Amino acid sequence: MKGFYRFARMVVYSLLKPLYRVEIIGIENFPKTGPVLLCSNHIDNLDPPIIGITAPRQIKFMAKEELFKIPVLKNVIHMLGAFPVKRGFADRDAIRMGLKVLKEGEVLGLFPEGTRSKTGKLGKGLAGAGFFALRSRAIVLPCAIIGPYKLLGKVKVVYGKPIDFEQFRKQKISAEQATEIIMREIQHLLEKDPSSYV
Template sequence: MTLYDIGKGLFKGYFKLFNRIEVEGLENVPVSKGVLLCSNHINNLDPPLVGVACPRQVHFMAKAELFDIPVLGAAVRNVGAFPVKRGMGDKQALRSGMEILSNEGVLGLFPEGTRSKTGKLGKGLSGAGFFAVRPGVLVVPCAITGSYKPFQTVKITFGNPMDLSLLKEEKGAAKKATEVIMNEIQELLDKEAQKDLK
C-alpha cells in the first residue's frame, strides 16, 4: 500500500464522517491514457475530494510554498503532487505535468489558479490549455457543487472526456482550449443548479 492509498483512505473516512459525498459520471474517467482533470475550485478540500472520487491516482500541482513546510511538504510530495510557482511561467512545473501525461497518468488542475471567493466560476488560465492540446491527452471537466460544511452534501460530477489536440495548430491554441474547458465546467455547474431548482 502506497502513501497515496493511505492518504486516500484517510480522506475517504473524513468525508464519510463529516460529509455526504455524491459522485456522478465516473464512467467518463478513462481507465488508461493520459488524462487531464480540470475542476472548479471552491475549497481547500477540493484536491482530496477529486483524489477520493477518482479511481486512478491523481497528481496535482500545488503551490510551491507548501513544499517548504516541514512534514507537510514531504507528505504532499510523497502523494504525487509537485510544486508550481504562482504568478509566473514555471517551466519545471510544465515539464513535470507533461511527464505525468506522457506516462499515461492523471494530472489534476484547477484552471482558475485559486479558490473562488464567490463560488462562481472564474476565468481559466492558459496553463490548462497548454496541457490539453497535447496529442494523446483526454480532458475530463469536473464540477464540484454543494458544501463542505459538516454533515452537508458535496458532489463531484465528471463530464465527458474531450480530445482537444486538434486545436494545437490554431493560433492561441492554449487560450482557446482553456475556454472550451471552462465552458464545459460551467455547463456542468449549470446542470447541477437546475437539478437543485427542481
C-alpha cells in the same frame, strides 16, 4: 494506485465521510487508462482530497509552491505525487513535470483558475490548462465540485464527458482558446439542472 497513495486515500476517506455526504456523478466518464488532464473548479482547500477519494485513478496535482514549505505536509503531498508550481509566471520546472506526468500515461490534476473562488462562482481560467491540453496527447476531463462544504451537507463531484482535443490541436488554436473550451465545459457541469443530479 501506489501503496502509500492507496493508504492515504483510505485515511482521508474515513476522515471526510462522517463530515460530508459526498456524491459522485459521472464516474463512468473517467478514462480507465491513458493520459488524462483533469480540470476542476476550485472552491475550497478540501477540493484536492475530495477529488482524490472519488477518482478511480491516482491524481498527480500541480499544487501551489507555498504548500511545499510547510513541514510534514510537504513530505506527504510529495509522496502523493503532487509537485509545486510558482504562481504568477511561467514555471518551467512545473511545466516539464506536468508534461512528464501526461507522457507517462498518468492523470494530471489542475485547477485552471489558479486559486480558490471567493464567491463560489467559476472564475477565469489561466492559459496553463490549455497549454497542457494542446501540448500533450491527453484526454481532457472536466470536473465540477458543487458545494458549499457544510458540516453534514452534500458535496457533489461531477465528472463530465471527456474532451478529445485532437481536433483543436490540428486547428492550432491558442492556449487561451483551449482553456476557454475547458472552462465552458466546467461551467456547463455547474449549471446543469440540479434535479438531474439527485
